[in-house]
Structure formats: structure tokens, C-alpha cells
Amino acid sequence: MKGVHAAIVTPFDRELNVDHDGLAAEIDRLIGNGIHGIVATGTMGEAGSMSAEERAAVVATTIAAARGRVPVSVGVSAPTASQAGAYARDALSAGADGLMVLPPLLYRGDRRELVEFFTSVARAADLPMMLYNNPEASGTDMRPQLLAAIAAEVSSVRSFKECSGDARRIAELIALCPELDVLVGGDDWALEGISAGASGWISGVAVALPRPCVKLWELCAAGDLGAARELYAELLPLSRFDMTPKLVQYFKAALDELGLGAGPCRPPRLPLTEAELELLRSAVGHATSARV
Numbered sequence: 447m448k449g450v451h452a453a454i455v456t457p458f459d460r461e462l463n464v465d466h467d468g469l470a471a472e473i474d475r476l477i478g479n480g481i482h483g484i485v486a487t488g489t490m491g492e493a494g495s496m497s498a499e500e501r502a503a504v505v506a507t508t509i510a511a512a513r514g515r516v517p518v519s520v521g522v523s524a525p526t527a528s529q530a531g532a533y534a535r536d537a538l539s540a541g542a543d544g545l546m547v548l549p550p551l552l553y554r555g556d557r558r559e560l561v562e563f564f565t566s567v568a569r570a571a572d573l574p575m576m577l578y579n580n581p582e583a584s585g586t587d588m589r590p591q592l593l594a595a596i597a598a599e600v601s602s603v604r605s606f607k608e609c610s611g612d613a614r615r616i617a618e619l620i621a622l623c624p625e626l627d628v629l630v631g632g633d634d635w636a637l638e639g640i641s642a643g644a645s646g647w648i649s650g651v652a653v654a655l656p657r658p659c660v661k662l663w664e665l666c667a668a669g670d671l672g673a674a675r676e677l678y679a680e681l682l683p684l685s686r687f688d689m690t691p692k693l694v695q696y697f698k699a700a701l702d703e704l705g706l707g708a709g710p711c712r713p714p715r716l717p718l719t720e721a722e723l724e725l726l727r728s729a730v731g732h733a734t735s736a737r738v
Contacts (some may be wrong), residue, residue, distance in 0.1 A: 447483065447517075447518075447544070447576065447604070447605045447606070447627040447629055447645060447646045448482065448627070448645050448646050449482030449483065449646055449647075449663055450481055450483075450646070450647050450649055450652055450656075450660050450663050451459075451481070451482060451483035451484065451485050451517075451519065451629070451646060451647070451649065451652075451659075452476045452481045452483070452484055452649060452652045452653050452654055452656060453468075453485045453488050453489070453490040453491070453648050453649060453650050453652075453653065454466060454473070454476070454484055454485065454486055454490060454491055454497070454508070454572060455472070455485075455490055455491060455492070455494075455653055455694065455697060455698055455701070455708045456491045456504055456710075457472065457707075457709045458471050458493050458710055458711070459706040459709055459710060460558050460709070460710070462710065462712050463505060464496075464500055464503065464505045465708075465709055466503070466504075466738075468673035468709065469504065469507050469508065469511070469676070470507055470510070470511040470521065472653075472704040472706075472708065474511060474521055474546065475656075475706070476653070476656050477512065477513070477515050477516055477579055477686045478651075478654035479660070480656060480659050481516065481652060481656045481659075481660065482516060482658060482660070482663075483517045483518070483519065484508060484512055484516060484518045484519070484544060484636075485518075485519045485521065485648055486504060486505055486508040486518060486519070486520050486521065486522075487501050487504055487505060487520055487521040487522070487533075488523075488546060488578075489521075489583055489693070489694070489695065490562075490650050490661075490693065490694055491504070491598075492652065492694060492711065492715070493521055493523070493699040495712040495713075495715075496712075497534055498532065498536075498715070499672050500531070501533060501536065502533075502536040502540070502651045503518050505536060505537055505540045505542065506525070506540045506718050508520075508533065508583055509540050509541045509542060513690050515542065517543035517720045518542055518543050518544075518614040519542065519543060519544040519545065519546050519576060520533070520534075520537035520542045520544070520545055520546065521545075521546045521547075521578075521676040522537060522538075522545050522546070522547055522567065523547055523551060523578070523584070523593060524550075524551060525550055525551045525552045525553065525565035526550065527550070527562075527563050527567055527570075527674065528566075530547060530563075530566075531567050531569070531570030531571070532565060532568045532570070534567055534570045534571035534573065535570050537571060538571040538572070538573055539572065542570065542573060543573070544573050544574040544575065544576060544578065544604070544605075545567070545571065545573050545574070545575045546575065546576045546578050546585060546607060547564065547567055547575060547577060548578045548584040548586075549564075549584050549586040549588060550584075550586075551561065551585070551692065552564050552584050552585070554585055555586065557595065557596075558578045559594060560586075560588070560592070560596055561595075561596055561599050561600065561693045564577065564596055564600045564603070564642055568601075568602040568603075568733045570578075571642050572602070573602065573603040574602060574603075574605070575602045575603050575604060575605075576603075576604065576605040576606065576607050577593055577596060577597065577598065577603055577605075577606050577607070578607040578609070578631070579593060579607065579608050579609055579610055579631075580605065580607075580609040580610075580631065581609075581610055582689075583609075584635070587610065587733035590615050590618040590619045590622055591622070591650050593606055593623075594619070594621060594622040594623050594696070595600035595624075597623055597731070598625060603626065604626060604627065605626055605628070605629060605645075605646075606619055606623070606625035606626065606628050606629065607631040607648055608628060608629065608630065608631050608639070608644075610633060611629030611630050611632055611689060613630075613635050613638035613639050613642055614642075616628055616630065616639045616642040616643060616644050617642045617643060620643050620644075621653065622623060627645040628633075628643070628645055628646075629642050629646040629647060629648050630646070630647045630648070631643045631645055631648050631689035632689050633650055633651045633684075633685035633686075633689070634651055634679075634682060634688060634689055634736070636649065636662070636678070637645075637662070637666070637674060637675070637678045638668045640662075640663065640705060641666065641671070647659070648691055649688075650687075650688045651681060651684050651687075651688060651697070651700075651733075652699055653654060653684045653701070654684070654697055654698055654700040654706070654730075654733075655671045655681070655684070655704075655724075655733055655734070658677060658680070658681055659681070661677060662674055662677050662681070665677065667688060671693050680735060681735055683728065683729035683732045683733065683735050684700065684726075684730060684732070685724070686729075687700075687729065692713055692715070692722070694715060694717070695711055695715055695716075695718050695722075696718070696726055697725060698710075698711060699718055699727075700726060700730050703726070703727060704730065705735075708712075
């Protein structure tokens with residue numbers, strides 16, 4: 447889980463059916479532009495609006511399109527361990543490289559319940575697991591000490607995606623679990639997280655602008671913080687949409703602005719208002735001025 451991993455959108459056609467050709471083209475474009483990994487059926491992928499059969503088909507298309515060029519991680523988050531386990535088995539059957547798992551949705555479990563939940567998902571599919579901490583999306587905030595405790599009891603845990611917005615947690619997780627990968631999960635604090643030692647970045651803005659995001663990673667790896675700050679400033683207006691409830695609408699609209707349309711969003715997500723689109727267009731214009 448090193449480098450920049452694109453949290454892909456799921457393209458839909460006008461009838462809101464999955465556009466598998468568009469999805470395959472998206473994967474090919476991202477890999478061709480240097481992305482180090484793909485994360486499918488997460489929040490950005492509107493996984494919650496798809497049936498189990500649709501999710502399995504999206505995963506299969508993604509893995510087939512990647513053709514082993516980069517690792518593919520699959521989001522399997524669900525309200526129950528049995529549902530998440532079923533998604534995990536589909537991911538295993540399709541040839542996924544790993545799983546990304548939120549705590550149980552719609553229920554704030556305690557430490558004992560969270561360990562049992564992740565253990566059950568791990569039993570369903572023998573794949574490396576990424577524990578995904580996103581308090582806004584799941585309702586549960588797994589702080590570093592808790593994540594480390596779960597990882598100590600669930601042997602398949604190999605990485606953490608930290609999306610609380612608190613960059614201090616990156617360094618704390620690295621100190622607690624130096625053998626595991628820690629990934630930044632938010633675009634508008636990516637530089638802070640990478641500078642704190644994160645081994646990777648799972649990015650929404652990278653779906654629209656993969657090259658600048660990869661370049662940002664490379665500049666940080668080379669220790670060229672001055673150039674990294676300049677590039678980050680260009681990306682920030684667009685990146686800030688990532689930590690909002692309408693991130694999917696904003697990044698699909700960004701793809702439209704760039705001539706890379708991914709189709710509409712499924713309800714309950716509605717199209718952006720004209721005022722929201724104006725903000726988005728301004729941010730896209732700012733980001734595309736970045737020199738890479």
C-alpha cells in the first residue's frame with residue numbers, strides 16, 4: 447500500500463446502470479498516468495447505492511482492467527459482518543489484492559464488538575485487510591490506540607486508512623504499529639500526512655488529476671518540500687471537496703469539466719446546484735494550472 451491509490455468513482459449511464467466500458471477506461475487512464483494502486487467500491491464508488499451483484503461486477507471489471515499492473519483493494523464495508531464477509535468473498539474470487547473495511551455501519555460498537563466484527567470479515571476471505579477510520583462516514587471513531595489493539599488481535603490487518611482529518615494520528619499510528627502501512631485518507635491534509643511519514647495516500651482528487659497527485663508524492667519522497675508546497679497549493683481548492691458529504695458529486699463533476707465524464711450519481715445524491723458548480727469549476731481551473 448505504498449504511494450498514491452485512486453479511490454475510483456463508478457460510472458453510470460443515463461439510466462443509472464453501471465457503465466462497465468467507462469469503468470475499464472477509467473482504470474486504464476489512471477494506471478497510464480502513474481497511479482500506484484486502485485481502491486474500488488468505497489465511498490467514492492457509491493458502493494452503498496449498488497446491489498451485491500452490481501458490486502461484484504464492478505470489482506470484477508476493475509480487476510480485469512487493471513491486469514495486474516497495480517494492486518486493487520476492494521471496499522467491503524457494511525452494517526453487519528455477514529454482509530461485509532460476502533463482499534469480501536466476492537473480492538477474493540475476483541482476484542483482489544486486499545480489503546478496505548470500515549467498522550460496522552449504523553452501529554457504534556465497543557472494542558470487543560469491533561474485534562469480533564473485523565475477525566469475522568477476516569475469516570470470510572484470506573486477504574490483507576485495511577482498517578478504515580472515517581468517523582464522518584461510519585459514526586465510529588477508531589483512535590490510534592484502538593486501531594493498534596484491533597490489529598494486534600486480527601492478524602490479517604496490514605494497513606490503516608486514517609480519515610479523521612487529524613494529521614497527528616499518522617505519526618501516532620506509525621509509532622504504535624511500525625510494521626504496518628499507514629495511509630492518509632483525506633485530500634486536503636495529504637501533504638501534512640505524507641510529511642508525517644504516511645506510506646501511502648488514498649485520494650479522490652487523483653481520480654480527476656492523477657499526474658499532479660503522483661508528482662506531489664514524488665516531491666515529498668525526494669524531500670523537495672518547497673516544490674511540494676507549491677503544487678499542493680494548486681490542488682487544495684479542488685482537494686477540499688474531498689472532506690464534504692458531496693465529494694462524489696464534486697469529483698464526478700470535475701471529471702465532466704475535464705472531458706472525462708463518469709455519468710450521474712445515484713439517488714439520494716442529486717446533481718450539484720449552479721452555485722456549487724461554479725465553485726467546482728473555479729477549483730478545477732486552479733488545479734489544472736499546476737505544472738507537472
